[in-house]
Amino acid sequence: MLLLRELLREKGLKVTPQRLAILQTLKEGGHLSIEEIYQKLYAQFPSLSLATIYKNLHLLLERGIITELAIHNRHKFEIVKEPHSHFICEKCGKIEDIHLSPEICEKLNQKFPDSRQEVYIYGICPRCRGEKGEKE
Ligand SMILES: [Zn+2]
Numbered sequence: 001m002l003l004l005r006e007l008l009r010e011k012g013l014k015v016t017p018q019r020l021a022i023l024q025t026l027k028e029g030g031h032l033s034i035e036e037i038y039q040k041l042y043a044q045f046p047s048l049s050l051a052t053i054y055k056n057l058h059l060l061l062e063r064g065i066i067t068e069l070a071i072h073n074r075h076k077f078e079i080v081k082e083p084h085s086h087f088i089c090e091k092c093g094k095i096e097d098i099h100l101s102p103e104i105c106e107k108l109n110q111k112f113p114d115s116r117q118e119v120y121i122y123g124i125c126p127r128c129r130g131e132k133g134e135k136e
């Protein structure tokens with residue numbers, strides 16, 4: 001289990017309830033936009049503004065704790081994990097992490113040192129496929 005408190009300290013950031021809440025939300029939600037984070041935290045922190053979330057996200061990005069993705073032209077954030085690609089359902093917009101084999105990452109890093117892997121795979125998720133019925 002990822003200890004969010006430790007993660008912040010390790011990167012030299014002060015542990016604040018807001019930062020912990022933002023990270024917790026990302027941990028549970030997987031990939032969220034700033035508006036989605038705001039909506040999820042509003043009940044818990046009514047005084048938390050979009051600007052404050054933005055400032056904190058920026059800091060977390062800078063320290064390499066979270067990473068930013070652009071999906072359907074929307075910025076989504078997630079906690080940094082091992083390199084992986086993303087499956088995006090074209091129907092419901094669901095985002096799922098897909099494991100990238102270490103061999104691929106190694107090959108890429110050899111050819112393009114310090115590259116960042118951002119792979120997107122588009123299709124229809126099993127749930128959306130299921131809703132059409134199983135006649136076929
Ligand atoms: Zn779907």
Ligand SMILES: [Zn+2]
Nearest residue numbers: 078084086097
């Ligand atoms: Zn991901």
